[in-house]
Amino acid sequence: MIISVASGKGGTGKTTIATSLAAVLGSRSQLVDCDVEEPNCHILMKPVLRTSEVVSIPVPVVDMDKCTLCGKCGEVCGFSAIIVIGDQVLTFPELCHGCGGCSLLCPEKAIHEGSRELGVLETGLAGPVEFVQGVLRVGEAMSPPLIRAVKAKINPEKIAILDAPPGASCPVINTVSGSDFIIMVTEPTPFGLHDLGIAVEAVTQLGIPIGVVLNRADIGDTQVQSFCRQKGIPILARIPHDRKIAEGYARGDLLVTSAPKHISLFVKMIQNIQSRIGNQDKAVGIGAL
């Protein structure tokens, strides 16, 4: 089972919810940090990392001895990453999406593939919880291929909790597609409401069931609740604003550590999700915290 935690607006508590869910599930869970631009789960989960591999995408390398300067590569490239100018072939590896079109279609077979580093993929254990994260190289613009590499580590034997990046564009879609359920974390403010609306619209196209967690539920106004009622989106949990939780998060403590009274709220959340997706084959228990 795969549960994604997304939000639209940043800073609403995705990582807070994802990490506490994983901690409550214990050895049944795998925490997968797909927010590769700014991965933060490790700060709260403090995993022992065991493997680290570089993730790259292929980029063109031209053999000028074979190249006849025909210009086919520049013609077929959809991203202006390779072009013939005068007696030279210029490549712009940072623009390349790694589609392989130029090397495949070069009539002289003069192009082979080198690589551009996107970032690293790390795995380990956080107590009983399996842990996976991607870390995008600073300066790299393209996160989706790294997110796909991170997702390839999903363990089908576990309840995989995916921490998604904020927003509602391609990195979010790459993260949440293939999930059984999406938890949308939001806050009851005009910003939270607006961005929730965009995120809901984005994931509705994927046909995956969703539910909302209202974080800092007692600040702001009641419009998010009206929105959820109107759209028929279940509110899975309401977490009140609590300076203790904020201070705990600041230090790198899990929500269920700074406010243990909320453990039951996470257990109920998982049971609620399982009943909604009709997946009862894994009974939920509370793991070691």
Next chain:
Amino acid sequence: MKELVLISGKGGTGKTSLTAAFAYLAQNKVLADCDVDAPDLHILAHPEIIQKEDFRGGIKACIDPEKCLQCGACLDACRFGAISDEFRVNPFACEGCTVCFHVCPESAIVMEEKVSGRWFISETRFGPMVHASLFPGEENSGKLVALVRNQAKVLARQRQSELIIVDGAPGIGCPVISSVTGADHVMIVTEPTLSGLHDMDRALQLVQGFRIRASVVVNKWDINPDVTEQIEGLSAKRDARVLGRIPYDPQVIKALVQRRCVVENGPSSAGNSIRTIWKRLEADLSAE
């Protein structure tokens, strides 16, 4: 003309609230909302749209089932898993690379241009603003960000504005890189949490990699004074100017719910700090 960009690394640290406050305090400026994924500046700026345009962000493959012989050439060539076994294109997976279009022996594939968002020029209570919205789930946000920034420059020249204030996106990927390249000054708004520290560090590395002047503001600094000091220490070590601290103040949310910014609502601890920060920033911008 100067271009000031606000980013954060971590989301939800107060970029948009601070952008709106600066917009209220600054004279003769143009605003640009470059968080095209989840734009929020309009919620505080109350724009009246005067120009609305389509954004054509890219192309997607489309297979004509009448011509397709299901030979599998496209399926073998596509590296994005965008073509199903039934020879249909998944538009969310297609990156528009055109490889399938080129390898199809039956010419059964066409590349279709897609409208993937809109952009706007508006008048707001703070002054003119360029903003955009990428349709939910779309890609090429970097391209739309570049377009918004260019339009803001055109507008600033027409209106003889001295300053463009850009509200950026969270993260450090495609839209953020597109927001900061070539800017005059990037302000990183962060919060005193270990996540905030970790993320501002990566954002600062990105900005300094482009050799752009960077400054740092710690929002809600009193949530954790120790981490605030760590952030300021790291900034100083990296030669980024620390422009100030903003205390946690419930007045900020109160103003937000009224769709106003905190500096408009009379004296408040957060509002006073923001005014001080703006004065320093304004002096820095004119000295740079």
